[in-house]
Amino acid sequence: MSSTSVSNKPLPPPTNTPVSAACIIDSLDALHWTDHADVLVVGWGAAGASAALEARAAGADVLVIDRFNGGGASALSGGVVYAGGGTAQQQQAGYADSPSAMFDYLRHETQGVVRDETLQRFCDQSVANLSWLQSHGARFGARMPKFKTSYPADGIFLYYSGNEAVPAYRGASDPAPRGHRTVSKGQSGAILYAALHDATRASGARCLTQSSVRRLVMLRTPGQPDRVVGAEVWRLPENHPKTLRHATCHRLANQWRNFWATKAEAWRREAYAIEAELARPVFIQARQSVILASGGYVFNNAMVRQHAPKYARGWKIGTAACDGSGIQLGQSVGGQADRLNNISAWRFITPPYAWPKAIVVNTKGERFCNEQVYGATLGHAMVEEQGGKAWIVLDAKLRRAAIFECLFGGLWAFQSLPALMMMLIGSVKAVSIGALAKKIGADVATLEASVQNYNAAIQEGRADELGKSSDMCEALRTGPFYALNIAINSPVFPLAILSLGGLRVNEMTGQVQDAAGQDIAGLQAAGRTAIGIASHRYVSGLSLADCIFSGRRAGKAAALFGKQS
DSSP, X not given: OOOOOOOSSOOSSTTSOOOOOOEEESXXXXXXXXXXXXXXXXXXXXXXXXXXXXXXXXXXXXXXXXXXXXOHHHHHSOOEEEOOSSOHXXXXXXXXXOXXXXXXXXXXXXXXXXXXXXXXXXXXXXXXXXXXXHHTTOOBOOOOOSSXXXXXXXXXXXXXXXXXTSHHHHOSSOOOOOEEEBSSSSOSHHHHHHHHHHHHHHHTOEEEOSEEEEEEEEEOOTTSOOEEEEEEEXXXXXXXXXXXXXXXXXXXXXXXXXXXXXXXXXXXXXXXXXXXXXXXXXXEEEEEEEEEOOOOSTTOHHHHHHHOGGGTTXXXXXXXXXXXXXXXXXXXTTOOEEOTTOEEEEOOOOSSTTGGGSEEEOTTSOBOSOTTSOHHHHHXXXXXXXXXXXXXXXXXXXXXXXXXXXXXSOOOHHHHHHHHXXXXXXXXXXXXXXXXXXXXXXXXXXXXXXXXHHHHHHHHTOOOTTOOXXXXXXXXXXXXEEEEEOOTTOSSSOOEEEEOOEEOBOTTTOEEEOTTSOEEEEEEEOGGGBOXXXXXXXXXXXXXXXXXXXXXXXXXXXXXXXXXX
């Protein structure tokens, strides 16, 4: 059996794991297996850790493989878990919630991306899943912020993380906050993942890091369905100086990704070059199942250009491990992917809290979206409907209020600094709305009408035409007027993106499905490698919650496969 060859220099695209066609064998004896496990988990983020923990709890021998040292996008996230149905934190904060109310809201957001039964099960299990995380060391709090925010300040751990408080989205039930941020200082993803990392180790799962799966092994037996029975894993040599450098490059790329993007990309390329030079293949058998949980594909430039070219200029969320390799591995054995064109684009405009009280317009000067909505809802409308271009239009009064919030409002640096720079040095200024329209290339009559209609509704006490609540509407009357460029390619205010599509799976077991909708034996997927709760529209915490839900589902089913055999 010939193994995949790798040259001594980076392969295009320069940060992706190269995935080859499946290795087809007619006997387990056809390969030399260097290791064995009941369950082989590919990817050690939140989904992979959850799968490993559940499989171990059921008695399976588990081996977890990660291209780097674990964590993935989960460790770099805000550590927010979307949970509801009556969590202890919701009750402590004085909010009533139920699985049915949670389901009614999420059904509007998810739009049938999973079956209603699956969504209901997600809501029914939400309290238990949060408790499960707490049993493994994560902590959550009940203190609420005063205003809606894209991410709560230190000391605040429960908030409206989606569109729950927006009248057009809330449904029949009173809105309940469901964003549960892990208790920590700073962004909480690292603390949440550390709890899962430590729990995985403590469970007895074995972990193989700085290793990547480049090929699945499929057993073909006459008269029986093909079955995935293992993987070809490319490992870096332990304790080699360049292996240590590989870990350092990954750490530096993640540490500096927000502040020095070009250097972060250079470190990713260097890490890939080390893999291309030194990694060598081994075969590892999976007696029961391989679980693909290696994230989405946003760091695979070729896949972005192929499936979502509108978003190619966006700022990628995650790590170099979000390279689409898990999706490609599933496809290599007949797995079907879906919604690969679905990207979450985060155009958060709150805080500062004064911004959504103004209006957002397209290049013609028309309002096109309720400014109060969750940032990914606004971002999707901007990219999909408006060519990725939009402006915030403020008057002098709202601009002053926003500047004050940025300077003295206790906001995170990533919330206040870009906003402050835009208002102080990156805005377009004019004495009138008409003059402002000319400066930004909008139609004068259209922008003037947008502002006039907005102001008139406020003055007359009428409902906002796009459904914004009255407390978030403030007339634009005090000149001069300002326009802030919030386009996808804004140099000061980048638009964050992540992929939502993935492999189609059996919603009871997480098994990857083929073109006929049949389960592929021995292969499962979880997290952003798979279609899940978060695969239609993203709200903060929903992806992590789905990683826990789908990871636990896959781990339990994988262990059951062994008991059934």
